[in-house]
Amino acid sequence: MLEPSTAIAVEVDVQRVVSPAQAPDDETITRYVAAALAAAGYQQTQAELTVRMTSAEESQQLNRDYRGKDKPTNVLSFAFENPTPEPLPLLGDLVICCAVVAAEAEQQGKAEAHHWAHMIVHGTLHLLGYDHIETQQAEQMEQLERDILAQFAINDPY
Template structure:
């Protein structure tokens, strides 16, 4: 599996995972989806940009941890272009603190969660949420990251 990642840093947040981390997390999803390679953009932002995008696309006037924008190419591409993830670094840090988990673990969860959205996974219904959470837990387990949900 090979992930081509355009990493965009638009945040002042200092505690950012490495490119190797991002690549490993995305490639774990690619392996699940049996994709040899794919390309995506991961944009790391501060609260203002996250809030603006969350309002524009989801009509929610607050910053959020991750937004996924799936690419629907009209023409075939040499390398499949999955889309874009926009991750709000301060929200990830704040949530990790609130949930009493290592920040790197929460970053992994958000990248995997967002990438799964790019493959069509969702959590609108209870059944979809259960399926997506199970997939997330299984992938996170590969990195020795415990269940991020508190239901068990």
């Protein structure tokens, strides 16, 4: 079992445009982010990011504008691009569509709270540069997600 690092000070700005009943509280979100950072070997002592819980309309607009896909999606990750050579603790933004998370959880027969955890972990790994476009990268990312979620007694999301 992976142990979350206590050496990383994590600051998460949670923005609730929509507030679904099954969404995790701010402290739980921070725990999921911290576990993902520790498991991924994040090297800094501080990390800052925003998690925005939003509507299908906003998700669709962002997905269309930034990814060319005209539909809402579960999570969008916008990594901070540091313009300086100095390391900064800013990771970026996660935009999570509440309606899509709820619908996917129901379709996949999993607890909505568990799917929220998966989307937060998945998005955080994207902010760190993990991707799932190529098979080998996808397998590595998915295994890391399984390991992180297991810390919270959440079954394999795949």
